[in-house]
Amino acid sequence: MGIIGASGYGGGELIRLLKAHPGVELVGFSSRKHEGKPLSAAWPQLWDEGLFATLEEVLGRAEVVFLALPNGLAMELAPRALEEGSRVIDLSGDFRLPPEVYESWYGIPHKSPGLYREAVYGLPELHREELGGARLVANPGCYVTATTLALAPLAAEGVLQGAFVVGLSGVSGAGRGGEGTFFAEVNENLRPYRVGGTHRHIPEMERNLGRLVAQGPRVKTHGPVGEVRLSFVPHLVPMTRGILVTVEAEVDGDWNQGTLDELYGDFYVGEPFVRVLREALPETKGTYASNRVDVKPLYEARTGRVMVFAALDNLVKGMAGQAVQNLNLMLGLPEETALPKEGLWP
Numbered sequence: 001m002g003i004i005g006a007s008g009y010g011g012g013e014l015i016r017l018l019k020a021h022p023g024v025e026l027v028g029f030s031s032r033k034h035e036g037k038p039l040s041a042a043w044p045q046l047w048d049e050g051l052f053a054t055l056e057e058v059l060g061r062a063e064v065v066f067l068a069l070p071n072g073l074a075m076e077l078a079p080r081a082l083e084e085g086s087r088v089i090d091l092s093g094d095f096r097l098p099p100e101v102y103e104s105w106y107g108i109p110h111k112s113p114g115l116y117r118e119a120v121y122g123l124p125e126l127h128r129e130e131l132g133g134a135r136l137v138a139n140p141g142c143y144v145t146a147t148t149l150a151l152a153p154l155a156a157e158g159v160l161q162g163a164f165v166v167g168l169s170g171v172s173g174a175g176r177g178g179e180g181t182f183f184a185e186v187n188e189n190l191r192p193y194r195v196g197g198t199h200r201h202i203p204e205m206e207r208n209l210g211r212l213v214a215q216g217p218r219v220k221t222h223g224p225v226g227e228v229r230l231s232f233v234p235h236l237v238p239m240t241r242g243i244l245v246t247v248e249a250e251v252d253g254d255w256n257q258g259t260l261d262e263l264y265g266d267f268y269v270g271e272p273f274v275r276v277l278r279e280a281l282p283e284t285k286g287t288y289a290s291n292r293v294d295v296k297p298l299y300e301a302r303t304g305r306v307m308v309f310a311a312l313d314n315l316v317k318g319m320a321g322q323a324v325q326n327l328n329l330m331l332g333l334p335e336e337t338a339l340p341k342e343g344l345w346p
Contacts, residue, residue, distance in 0.1 A: 001063070014323065065086045075095070076111055089330075122322065126211075139319070141318060145293070161229075170237060193235070206227075272336050282310055286311060287312050288313055
């Protein structure tokens with residue numbers, strides 16, 4: 001295994017998980033900023049004497065390459081890695097959307113439009129069968145994973161019309177460094193951002209749920225897509241990691257708590273990393289450092305509204321852990337290998 005972009009938060013979490021994976025060997029990790037330096041230069045918590053390698057060294061050694069890079073860079077490197085015989089798991093947004101949709105939301109010309117048709121969307125709960133043997137996987141991010149899994153049962157049932165989603169994210173979701181995430185600006189502060197239907201994850205959420213509306217529970221990455229409209233309001237929270245989404249769903253039909261519990265319980269039965277809560281509500285501390293998603297549907301009897309709550313760790317199930325889950329499925333390994341189900345508390 002090789003990691004390109006190993007000095008970012010996603011890359012560091014990948015190193016931590018892969019070092020404990022009994023079925024793979026981490027043969028190289030690269031970072032333009034830290035090339036030639038020891039791993040501890042970027043990650044003092046990891047005990048490893050290895051050095052950050054060059055991009056060429058990682059591509060030459062690894063059978064599977066994780067691209068933990070900013071948007072726009074993976075589309076340039078993925079073709080090269082595939083040509084050299086490596087399989088690719090991309091943690092950016094470069095292969096999650098059709099090129100024309102990607103360009104309109106990300107503002108970046110897509111340089112590898114042909115590869116989009118090959119990429120498998122890496123949300124295992126919906127695309128498990130497609131991931132076996134895949135050469136290129138588009139690994140979804142944290143907000144999208146939480147929102148999609150919160151609403152998937154309703155969408156697959158064909159009753160979801162739309163939703164209002166409030167998302168709260170820890171600061172690590174914004175990446176390692178940058179204006180707006182400094183301690184003095186984040187501490188003791190809570191703020192919304194990219195509101196008014198401008199957040200680039202909106203089309204990805206809508207396509208995921210639209211696939212379920214059109215195809216039912218067994219969706220295909222490039223199959224038909226129905227229409228689902230979402231309003232999404234993300235907030236930056238002064239905590240290190242974690243995602244919590246609160247969703248008000250627009251649904252057809254008559255519902256009560258019993259029918260919601262039955263729908264969600266049946267949909268996620270046997271899923272190793274989705275826990276449907278019956279009494280408690282999801283909270284970020286409950287999934288901290290785990291690959292688990294906690295989901296709770298709630299019928300609000302006073303208003304007749306259907307609410308759904310979901311929590312996950314943005315760096316694990318929302319990023320690196322999901323990438324390792326996809327790796328396991330790609331290689332035919334037990335899906336749960338090296339992935340923690342239980343969080344850290346306190």
